[in-house]
Amino acid sequence: xxxxxxxxxxxxxxxxxxxxxxxxxxxxxxxxxxxxxxxxxxxxxxxxxxxxxxxxxxxxxxxxxxxxxxxxxxxxxxxxxxxxxxxxxxxxxxxxxxxxxxxxxxxxxxxxxxxxxxxxxxxxxxxxxxxxxxxxxxxxxxxxxxxxxxxxxxxxxxxxxxxxxxxxxxxxxxxxxxxxxxxxxxxxxxxxxxxxxxxxxxxx
Numbered sequence: 302x303x304x305x306x307x308x309x310x311x312x313x314x315x316x317x318x319x320x321x322x323x324x325x326x327x328x329x330x331x332x333x334x335x336x337x338x339x340x341x342x343x344x345x346x347x348x349x350x351x352x353x354x355x356x357x358x359x360x361x362x363x364x365x366x367x368x369x370x371x372x373x374x375x376x377x378x379x380x381x382x383x384x385x386x387x388x389x390x391x392x393x394x395x396x397x398x399x400x401x402x403x404x405x406x407x408x409x410x411x412x413x414x415x416x417x418x419x420x421x422x423x424x425x426x427x428x429x430x431x432x433x434x435x436x437x438x439x440x441x442x443x444x445x446x447x448x449x450x451x452x453x454x455x456x457x458x459x460x461x462x463x464x465x466x467x468x469x470x471x472x473x474x475x476x477x478x479x480x481x482x483x484x485x486x487x488x489x490x491x492x493x494x495x496x497x498x499x500x501x502x503x504x505x
Contacts, residue, residue, distance in 0.1 A: 408470070
């Protein structure tokens, strides 16, 4: 999946296919190195070497490693929304339980498999950029995505409901992954049941 970050996270948006492919290689290298060395030891030079591009290519898109991590977080969000959308294709409209499982399960899948996700996810793990509160952005995207599926207006009440659910899931999933490297299944199940209880109260 070659999702390009939103242009606002880049110094210069890629125009040609070759430039977009280079940006993808840079972000892929950034994600891999985050897993290997962590954010503190990440450097633009190391990313350029891993991506096989001149250092100037990195600076064409990013002024520093924070902007690069910011763009990776945005790409993660775009990929996550695409995964949830794909998961819900063919599902029965209106079943919020199916939607909730898709939202939680795809987040867990990325947490376990997506390079760099454990350190960056959607921007919560390190102080990246000035894009606003990451969980608010996630909740807003999920509201826009799921409102039609649920047959609800994407109003302030629904956005608040989803923000509370996202904040709850975020806190408990991170706890699960602090307790166990692969995510403690018992904590994850508790999180799922808490989300079901809350959403049943506000969506049924």
